[in-house]
Amino acid sequence: MNPGPALPEVPEPDGTTVLGASDVARALTRIAHEIVERSRGVDDLVLLGIPTRGVTLARRLAERLAQIDPAFDADACTGELDVTMYRDDLRRQPTRAVGITRLPAVGIEDKTVVLVDDVLFSGRTIRAALDALGDLGRPRAVRLACLVDRGHREVPIRPDFVGKNLPTAQSERVRVRLAEVDDVADAVVIAGRDGSTDVRSTR
Amino acid sequence: MRHLLSTADLSKDEAVGLLDTAAQMAATQSREIKKLPTLRGRTVVNLFFEDSTRTRISFETAAKRLSADVINFSAKGSSVSKGESLKDTALTLHAMGADAVVVRHWASGAPYQLAHAGWLDAAVLNAGDGTHMHPTQALLDAYTMRRHLAGRAGGLAAPADDGVGADLAGLRIAIVGDVLHSRVARANVALLHTLGAEVTLVAPPTLVPVGVEAWPCRTSYDLDATLADWRPDAVMMLRVQRERMSGGAGAFFPSPLEYTRYYGLDARRLAQLADHAIVMHPGPMNRGLEISAEAADSDKAVIVEQVANGIAVRMAALYLLMAGDRSAEGNDL
Numbered sequence: 298m299n300p301g302p303a304l305p306e307v308p309e310p311d312g313t314t315v316l317g318a319s320d321v322a323r324a325l326t327r328i329a330h331e332i333v334e335r336s337r338g339v340d341d342l343v344l345l346g347i348p349t350r351g352v353t354l355a356r357r358l359a360e361r362l363a364q365i366d367p368a369f370d371a372d373a374c375t376g377e378l379d380v381t382m383y384r385d386d387l388r389r390q391p392t393r394a395v396g397i398t399r400l401p402a403v404g405i406e407d408k409t410v411v412l413v414d415d416v417l418f419s420g421r422t423i424r425a426a427l428d429a430l431g432d433l434g435r436p437r438a439v440r441l442a443c444l445v446d447r448g449h450r451e452v453p454i455r456p457d458f459v460g461k462n463l464p465t466a467q468s469e470r471v472r473v474r475l476a477e478v479d480d481v482a483d484a485v486v487i488a489g490r491d492g493s494t495d496v497r498s499t500r
Numbered sequence: 501m502r503h504l505l506s507t508a509d510l511s512k513d514e515a516v517g518l519l520d521t522a523a524q525m526a527a528t529q530s531r532e533i534k535k536l537p538t539l540r541g542r543t544v545v546n547l548f549f550e551d552s553t554r555t556r557i558s559f560e561t562a563a564k565r566l567s568a569d570v571i572n573f574s575a576k577g578s579s580v581s582k583g584e585s586l587k588d589t590a591l592t593l594h595a596m597g598a599d600a601v602v603v604r605h606w607a608s609g610a611p612y613q614l615a616h617a618g619w620l621d622a623a624v625l626n627a628g629d630g631t632h633m634h635p636t637q638a639l640l641d642a643y644t645m646r647r648h649l650a651g652r653a654g655g656l657a658a659p660a661d662d663g664v665g666a667d668l669a670g671l672r673i674a675i676v677g678d679v680l681h682s683r684v685a686r687a688n689v690a691l692l693h694t695l696g697a698e699v700t701l702v703a704p705p706t707l708v709p710v711g712v713e714a715w716p717c718r719t720s721y722d723l724d725a726t727l728a729d730w731r732p733d734a735v736m737m738l739r740v741q742r743e744r745m746s747g748g749a750g751a752f753f754p755s756p757l758e759y760t761r762y763y764g765l766d767a768r769r770l771a772q773l774a775d776h777a778i779v780m781h782p783g784p785m786n787r788g789l790e791i792s793a794e795a796a797d798s799d800k801a802v803i804v805e806q807v808a809n810g811i812a813v814r815m816a817a818l819y820l821l822m823a824g825d826r827s828a829e830g831n832d833l
Contacts, residue, residue, distance in 0.1 A: 383536070390824060390825055391824045392824030393824070395819065397524065397527075432533040432536070
């Protein structure tokens with residue numbers, strides 16, 4: 298869970314690190330406690346990560362949930378949900394590769410599903426995820442956990458569990474780096490601040 | 501990738517990417533709700549100048565599972581039988597706003613013409629042209645081989661993930677029968693070579709095309725020797741295309757019985773195959789001619805699975821050609 302000091306801390310050349318590895322770890326632990334508190338236990342709880350980094354975050358959250366309550370089976374209750382084929386911007390972008398969808402072993406029917414993503418921005422990915430979920434089954438409730446909420450929502454979607462609210466400008470880019478995916482120490486980095494002309498968005 | 505015209509145009513990365521996408525599409529087909537909203541509002545035209553029920557309904561199913569609208573246009577009983585040219589048909593489809601055209605034509609090269617003549621701006625998918633190519637069939641064959649055989653020849657893929665990400669390096673595939681008339685064989689030789697598999701064509705000398713020496717494969721006239729000495733991992737039986745043999749079946753081999761004796765997959769030859777080997781056939785089968793009932797119904801036969809995989813592969817091809825922004829540069833896999 299803790300990547301340790303072995304991995305190099307590589308700051309974005311043009312970015313500001315807003316959360317370091319220990320901040321990320323603390324945020325995830327707090328979210329895990331909030332999930333348990335909100336659901337009054339871990340019964341019927343499943344985590345669905347949205348690729349790529351949401352899957353890693355879901356796995357880390359599942360480990361923490363298992364520590365809080367050993368009755369939680371981290372492997373059987375964690376899955377991944379690819380939303381590519383449900384996106385509304387497919388025609389505006391080059392063809393995206395379709396990712397893996399793997400439902401948890403216990404299924405999602407009548408469960409409380411917690412969607413896990415790294416950065417919540419326009420909300421369109423979550424809208425696509427809700428559509429995808431609707432085709433896969435009927436959960437009792439769907440909740441949303443994200444490591445960073447950077448605002449600028451374009452659809453009426455709000456997160457239930459947030460690691461860090463990060464006020465940003467549209468033009469800024471927020472990157473989440475995770476040890477398992479990026480081979481660098483965990484970090485949340487904002488780039489394109491300081492009036493930079495780079496206007497690419499993260500999502 | 502703008503069109504899917506020939507397996508010879510596919511790079512290894514494109515081919516593996518297409519098979520990986522097909523694997524994700526196949527995963528959606530075991531769900532309760534099989535339909536995806538991905539191509540909602542797009543139109544796929546099935547333009548069939550040659551009868552083909554299997555390929556047409558496979559493409560139709562694939563397009564409908566992705567929520568595209570499907571228009572079936574067959575030459576029989578249409579403007580084509582009244583003498584309309586391919587160009588005018590294409591202009592008509594363009595005017596109707598087709599986003600993709602799936603074309604089956606008796607003339608080799610017709611899909612290429614349709615894609616490159618500037619009559620249409622739709623994506624063109626070759627569903628079989630003359631004796632040239634049948635790319636989606638080759639892709640579904642490769643997908644089926646990868647599911648069953650990936651990792652056999654020293655690769656790392658675990659069978660549990662259907663060989664996602666793997667190629668077919670080191671596999672030995674025997675393609676047996678009417679190679680001369682077979683676009684399936686041509687498409688497979690090109691694709692299997694790209695994916696790293698070794699191919700041996702087995703056919704009577706009369707059914708081996710001129711110029712086969714230039715193909716990236718071996719040829720043999722002896723099925724028994726190939727099975728015994730070369731030990732193929734998969735045996736693909738081709739249909740004897742009697743409708744393409746002018747002068748009847750007798751023009752290329754003395755009698756159906758003799759063909760069956762020398763080149764048919766019967767119970768004896770089936771028993772010679774390695775335990776892991778699979779038996780494939782693009783369908784429709786001539787039972788008793790190129791393949792016996794024992795072989796077609798054996799545990800090694802994956803012929804019915806090939807049909808199911810065909811839908812996933814065609815969904816992947818339609819997705820990759822239609823979903824993205826076609827004006828974007830580098831719009832590859």
